Amino acid sequence: MWAPIGPAQFAVGAVWLGGDRADWLPPVFLGTAFVLLILAAISLILKRCIPVRTAELVQANRELKASETNLAITLDSIGDAVIVTDAAGRIERMNPVAEKLTGWNSADAKGQDLTRVFRIVNAETGAAAENPVERVLREGVVVGLANHTKLIARDGRERQIADSAAPIRRDGREVTGVVLVFRDVTDQYREQAQRRQAERALRGSEAHLRSIFRAAPTGIGLVYNRVFEEVNERLCRMLGYQADELLGRNARMLYPSDAEYDWVGREKYRQIEQFGTGTVETRWRRKDGTEIEVLLSSTPLDPTDLSLGVTFTALDITDRIQALEELKRLRSLLTSIIDSMPSVLVAVDRDGRVTAWNRGAAESSGVPVEQASGRTLPEVFPQLDAELERVRAALASGSIQQARTIIEGTDGPVRLTDITVYPLAENGVAGAVIRLDDVTERVRMEERMIQSEKMLSVGGLAAGMAHEVNNPLAAILQNVQNALRRTTEDLPANRQAAEAAGISLEAIQDYLERRGVPRMLRGVLESGRRAAELVENMLSFSRKSPGALSTCDLAELLEKTVALAASDYDPSKQYDFRHIRIVRDYAADCPPVPCERSKIQQVFLNVLKNGAEAMMAREQSEREPAFVLRTRCDGPWVRVDIEDNGPGMPEEVRRRVFEPFFTTREVGSGTGLGLSISYFIVTQQHGGSMTVDSTVGKGTVFSILLPLAGRGIP
Numbered sequence: 001m002w003a004p005i006g007p008a009q010f011a012v013g014a015v016w017l018g019g020d021r022a023d024w025l026p027p028v029f030l031g032t033a034f035v036l037l038i039l040a041a042i043s044l045i046l047k048r049c050i051p052v053r054t055a056e057l058v059q060a061n062r063e064l065k066a067s068e069t070n071l072a073i074t075l076d077s078i079g080d081a082v083i084v085t086d087a088a089g090r091i092e093r094m095n096p097v098a099e100k101l102t103g104w105n106s107a108d109a110k111g112q113d114l115t116r117v118f119r120i121v122n123a124e125t126g127a128a129a130e131n132p133v134e135r136v137l138r139e140g141v142v143v144g145l146a147n148h149t150k151l152i153a154r155d156g157r158e159r160q161i162a163d164s165a166a167p168i169r170r171d172g173r174e175v176t177g178v179v180l181v182f183r184d185v186t187d188q189y190r191e192q193a194q195r196r197q198a199e200r201a202l203r204g205s206e207a208h209l210r211s212i213f214r215a216a217p218t219g220i221g222l223v224y225n226r227v228f229e230e231v232n233e234r235l236c237r238m239l240g241y242q243a244d245e246l247l248g249r250n251a252r253m254l255y256p257s258d259a260e261y262d263w264v265g266r267e268k269y270r271q272i273e274q275f276g277t278g279t280v281e282t283r284w285r286r287k288d289g290t291e292i293e294v295l296l297s298s299t300p301l302d303p304t305d306l307s308l309g310v311t312f313t314a315l316d317i318t319d320r321i322q323a324l325e326e327l328k329r330l331r332s333l334l335t336s337i338i339d340s341m342p343s344v345l346v347a348v349d350r351d352g353r354v355t356a357w358n359r360g361a362a363e364s365s366g367v368p369v370e371q372a373s374g375r376t377l378p379e380v381f382p383q384l385d386a387e388l389e390r391v392r393a394a395l396a397s398g399s400i401q402q403a404r405t406i407i408e409g410t411d412g413p414v415r416l417t418d419i420t421v422y423p424l425a426e427n428g429v430a431g432a433v434i435r436l437d438d439v440t441e442r443v444r445m446e447e448r449m450i451q452s453e454k455m456l457s458v459g460g461l462a463a464g465m466a467h468e469v470n471n472p473l474a475a476i477l478q479n480v481q482n483a484l485r486r487t488t489e490d491l492p493a494n495r496q497a498a499e500a501a502g503i504s505l506e507a508i509q510d511y512l513e514r515r516g517v518p519r520m521l522r523g524v525l526e527s528g529r530r531a532a533e534l535v536e537n538m539l540s541f542s543r544k545s546p547g548a549l550s551t552c553d554l555a556e557l558l559e560k561t562v563a564l565a566a567s568d569y570d571p572s573k574q575y576d577f578r579h580i581r582i583v584r585d586y587a588a589d590c591p592p593v594p595c596e597r598s599k600i601q602q603v604f605l606n607v608l609k610n611g612a613e614a615m616m617a618r619e620q621s622e623r624e625p626a627f628v629l630r631t632r633c634d635g636p637w638v639r640v641d642i643e644d645n646g647p648g649m650p651e652e653v654r655r656r657v658f659e660p661f662f663t664t665r666e667v668g669s670g671t672g673l674g675l676s677i678s679y680f681i682v683t684q685q686h687g688g689s690m691t692v693d694s695t696v697g698k699g700t701v702f703s704i705l706l707p708l709a710g711r712g713i714p
Contacts, residue, residue, distance in 0.1 A: 083180040084168075089114045089133050092177065101161070101184055103154030118180065123148040123160060132165040133178045140175050142166045151182070160189040219314035226251045226265065229309065238316050240287035254284040256291060268298050269306070276303055281317070293318045344436035347424070350395060352377045352388050355431060364436070377434075384434065387419060391432045394423040404439070416440045469535050477528040484521050487512055551592035552600065554640055554706070555631050558586075561604040562629075565612070577612055581626040590633045593706045595686055600706070603678040603690075604642070607702045610675065611644035614700070636708050637688075643701040649694040657692055682706070 081098035085091055091109045094117075099105050102117050109117045120129045132143040144164045151161045163182030167175040219235030221228055228246045236243050239254065255261035264282050271278035279297045286292060298312040338345055339359035347356030357372040357380075365372070367380045378385040394401045401421040418437040424430065486494055488509060498505040512518055566577045608627070615625040623645055630641040649657065660676040682690040687707055694700040 080181050080183045083114065083118065085114050085133055085178045085180070087137065087176050089131075089137060089178070091117060098182075101151060101153065101159060101182070103157070114180070117154075119152040120161070121150050121152060123150045132163065133180055136165045136167050136178045137175060140167050140169075159184045160186040219316075220311070221246075221314070222309055222311050223251060224309045225307070235314060238286075238292070238314065239284065245287075256283055256285050264296065268296070272298065272300060272303070272306070272310075276300075284314075292316050293321045342437075344434075346377070346381065346384070346434045346436075347431060348377055348391060348434065349431040352391065354380060356433075360436075384436075387421065387434060390419070390421050391434065394421040394432050395430060398423055469531070473528060473532055473535065477525065477532065480521055480525045480528065484518065484525070487521075488518050549594040550597060552595050552597050553592050554590065554600075554638060555584075555586040557597065557601055558604060558629050558631075558640070561601050561608060564601075565605060565608050577608075579625070580612060580615065581624055583626060583628040585628060585630040587632050590631050590638050591708060593638050593708060595706055596681075599681045599685060603681050603704065604640075606674040606678045607642045611642065611646060611700065611702075614646035615644055634705070637705045638708060640704040640706075641701055642704075643699060645699040648696040648698055648700055649692075650696055654692055654694045658690070 076095050078095060079097065081101045082093075082095045083091060083098050084093040091112050091114055094102075094104070094106050094109055099109075102109070104112075104117045114133050115131050118131065118133075120131065121127060122129050129149055135141070135143045142164065144162075149161055149163075150158045152158055161182045162185045163180060165178055165180045168177040168179060170176045217234060219238045220232045221235055222230040227248065227250050229248075231243055231246050233243075236246065239246070252258075252261050255264070260282060264280055267280050268278035271280075277297065277299045279295070282294055282296055283291050284294045293316070295315040295317045296312060297315075298310050300306050300308070300310045302308045335358075338356075341358065341360065344360040344364050345356065345358040346354060346361050349355055353374055353376055354372045357367075357369045359369075361372070361381065362368050365381045365383075372380045377388060390401045390403065400423070403419045404416065416439055418439050420435045420437075422433045422435070424432055485491070486497075490505065495505045498508055562577075562582060611627060612625075626645050628641070628643040630639075630643065632639045632641075658675055658679040679690050682688045682704055689703075689705045691703045692700060693703070
């Protein structure tokens with residue numbers, strides 16, 4: 001007979017389903033298990049209470065089929081996966097959700113051991129987990145899976161699941177099967193994991209920020225309406241306050257004046273409104289009254305609502321400001337030192353771009369410092385274009401490169417220059433410093449010293465030669481003069497001697513003329529006089545002139561010398577001085593100079609004749625031969641420049657032009673003493689100086705300096 005199911009059976013079902021874990025299972029699990037237990041109990045009751053009678057049996061079977069149909073429909077409609085096993089743990093029934101999660105269909109799974117279809121592992125270790133059905137069958141209790149359990153489907157797919165297994169009992173005692181209910185909780189676990197991870201990250205971030213706040217090497221704080229709400233220890237040490245002395249106080253306490261406080265507020269909030277953050281340099285007063293320079297940076301917690309608070313960082317830059325000021329001072333001092341040096345100093349990088357440019361470089365090149373920086377050396381100093389290769393050599397070898405060269409300045413004069421290239425390779429910066437030293441005057445001084453030594457040597461030689469040559473030369477000249485007088489002049493003694501010999505004086509003279517003897521004698525006399533003049537010139541090297549000095553207007557003396565050169569026309573010299581253009585540039589303020597007029601005129605004449613011969617010897621060109629005669633008053637000196645536009649001289653010739661007996665003319669065309677004597681007259685006899693500048697293809701300038709105080713030391 002059917003027995004009604006009363007409250008007691010419902011209570012027992014609840015215990016089966018829940019037991020000690022009823023509070024853990026989700027409510028839907030409890031409802032599903034409860035329904036299944038009721039259905040199972042009804043099925044058992046029906047089977048046990050079928051009447052023996054045939055009619056009642058038929059009716060019971062009909063009702064049993066209907067009950068089983070209802071049970072199947074109920075199982076299939078449940079949202080959780082359900083598997084029913086017999087007492088041996090073999091699968092008897094499973095709903096579509098169970099089929100989906102396990103990957104087994106009911107037909108294939110029926111009769112299979114549950115452990116084959118329901119494969120579960122520990123999600124953390126991957127080890128096989130105990131099957132709950134085995135424990136239910138063994139202990140007859142309701143069992144729930146441990147956390148972190150994964151179900152491995154037939155196709156290998158893994159899912160995180162939660163489940164519960166409850167026994168099916170006959171008559172409330174014998175366990176005849178197990179109902180296993182489980183569900184896919186992969187998404188829930190993922191969400192929980194993400195939430196836990198986010199919580200851990202948030203806690204870690206907060207701890208990280210707190211750690212930074214405490215350990216930051218810069219002052220950090222939080223203000224509301226410029227009132228301190230939080231400050232770190234570094235800020236307190238910077239200001240000399242304890243934290244409780246700052247918290248709740250207005251930032252005005254740190255500023256030396258209301259004006260500074262108001263300006264920082266305006267500027268900071270203006271920048272925040274425009275850029276989202278504000279940075280200013282200001283001054284704060286420490287607790288002990290000393291003031292420090294502070295770099296203050298502020299950022300609002302919410303850019304749209306500044307009332308929520310503003311975080312700030314404060315960096316004490318007092319030492320940095322002082323260091324910058326000291327750096328500026330040292331840089332200014334270094335710049336002044338470099339600019340005051342007489343050398344040209346140019347620093348370039350590896351690519352030849354200017355990184356430093358002193359005043360000497362600016363004056364020599366005509367390019368100011370601000371225009372030279374960053375440009376290539378050939379752009380700003382074309383004269384040094386060829387030195388880039390020397391810069392590369394210095395960088396490659398790491399050694400100093402030196403050379404001497406001729407550089408033409410922007411104002412035209414050619415200067416002799418020493419070039420030194422110092423390689424720079426410090427802190428990864430590769431480059432070089434180019435130093436130019438104008439050694440023109442020094443070299444000329446050295447040349448003058450060498451010339452003076454040569455003159456002294458020649459003077460000693462000349463003195464010795466004078467004693468050896470003068471006496472026989474005087475006898476020769478005297479005898480030649482006597483021979484001419486006794487043969488060509490109508491003297492009583494000559495007639496008496498001729499008559500005594502039985503020959504008339506006229507016959508003797510006619511014979512001698514026919515044989516050219518008088519002409520020969522006059523030639524010997526002329527040659528002897530030239531030899532005597534040469535000896536006299538050589539003697540000038542060995543003694544000071546005893547002549548008296550007189551004041552002389554050098555411009556006037558130049559004019560007379562030009563006139564003298566023009567009147568001294570000789571076709572054999574291959575030039576006519578009258579056809580040379582003269583440009584006069586005489587300074588009006590030059591006073592008369594104490595000098596030996598004839599000697600200085602000799603100097604001018606020598607220079608003019610040499611220049612004229614050089615211009616005429618040059619190949620014909622479109623340039624008209626011309627001299628520029630220039631006088632200038634230069635302090636205690638008067639300077640005379642005689643400039644020609646001839647072919648110029650190579651450097652090796654220019655350096656030797658004042659040497660005795662040095663000449664570039666053909667043999668027999670000159671003695672090479674003219675300029676040497678001129679140099680001696682100016683330097684030794686008048687205490688002045690004589691120099692020459694020459695550029696091949698442009699011309700030559702002889703410069704003569706004479707002291708206004710008479711004989712002096714140049």
